Amino acid sequence: MSAVTETRLRQRIRPSHIIQPIVAILVAVALLGVPFWLVIVTAGKNQAEALQPNMALPAEWQLWDNFVTVFTDGKMLAAFGGSVLVMVPAVIGVLILGSMAAWILGRRRSKSMAFIYALAISGIVLPPAVVTVVLLLRQLGLAGTAVGMIGVYMGMYLSTVIFFVTGFVRTIPVELEEAARVDGASPVRVFMKIILPLLMPVLATATILICLYIWNDVFYALFVVGGRLDTLPLNLYQVASAGLYLQNWHLIFAYIILMSLPLLIIFMVAQRKIISGITSGAVK
Structure with missing residues (x-):
């Protein structure tokens, strides 16, 4: 590979081209994934665990029982x-x-x-x-x-x-x-x-x-x-x-x-x- 080709390849693959998509994905996960996870795990807890909603996993999943109730x-x-x-x-x-x-x-x-x-x-x-x-x-x-x-x-x-x-x-x-x-x-x-x-x-x-x-x-x-x-x-x-x-x-x-x-x-x-x-x- 010639020096000119390597230089052009480095210009095309800039760090910003890699960082920007990663940042966009992380922002999307933070804005959408965190609230969704909070809803799911809270819905799977019992009353005592869900009294103070947080993102911790329930000790025992009761999602189906809560759906029925x-x-x-x-x-x-x-x-x-x-x-x-x-x-x-x-x-x-x-x-x-x-x-x-x-x-x-x-x-x-x-x-x-x-x-x-x-x-x-x-x-x-x-x-x-x-x-x-x-x-x-x-x-x-x-x-x-x-x-x-x-x-x-x-x-x-x-x-x-x-x-x-x-x-x-x-x-x-x-x-x-x-x-x-x-x-x-x-x-x-x-x-x-x-x-x-x-x-x-x-x-x-x-x-x-x-x-x-x-x-x-x-x-x-x-x-x-x-x-x-x-x-x-x-x-x-x-x-x-x-x-x-x-x-x-x-x-x-x-x-x-x-x-x-x-x-x-x-x-x-x-x-x-x-x-x-x-x-x-x-x-x-």
Whole structure:
């Protein structure tokens, strides 16, 4: 190997090129791995060991017993049904309405449409007024109902779908729609048969994000349906404030693990579509 080649090789392999990835991995492990480990080991301890949560291993693992206690005494099944009852219609509704609106906004270029688009995605940064929402639901007779909660979630996360889908729609060739219209397809048929199948990657991304927001929400659920319909986070908040989970950190962390499993499984299955949807919709 010549001296010039060795010099070039040393310039390419700099210490910073090796140190930076290692530092990034260590930071990721510290930010994600440490809290995850704390939850797992605390959920596997008994009440006495978990009284002061730490990262030490339990003397005897009781993770399964804690899961059984949480599932039976914590009424998780009813809370799971409440979460699904609210989340599934809200997600389906916001995806359909948001993708249809994004299709129109992505295809029509004018100052008025640009203003409507800016107004539509403003909900991402503007939080809803909780007092106003609750008062409005009371006037409509929807306070404390699943329908009212579904409407609140749809209004909150419609901007997210429009933001993701509009950028993706602009990458779809207009010639596909024009060919379908020449064949006599109506706008609804064009959307359902051509546009919607092409939006599946970005809709998968939006679905996971919105499901994550709704599944873990306790703030808005407490004000809108608190005490009348149980969701998993709301049920955890209520029982933890009562007596079953009071100072029982092993049961609280066991509840958190069980509550997180459904979305974790969905994320692992749809991971590739989520990443492709982010890069295709948000970047383009």
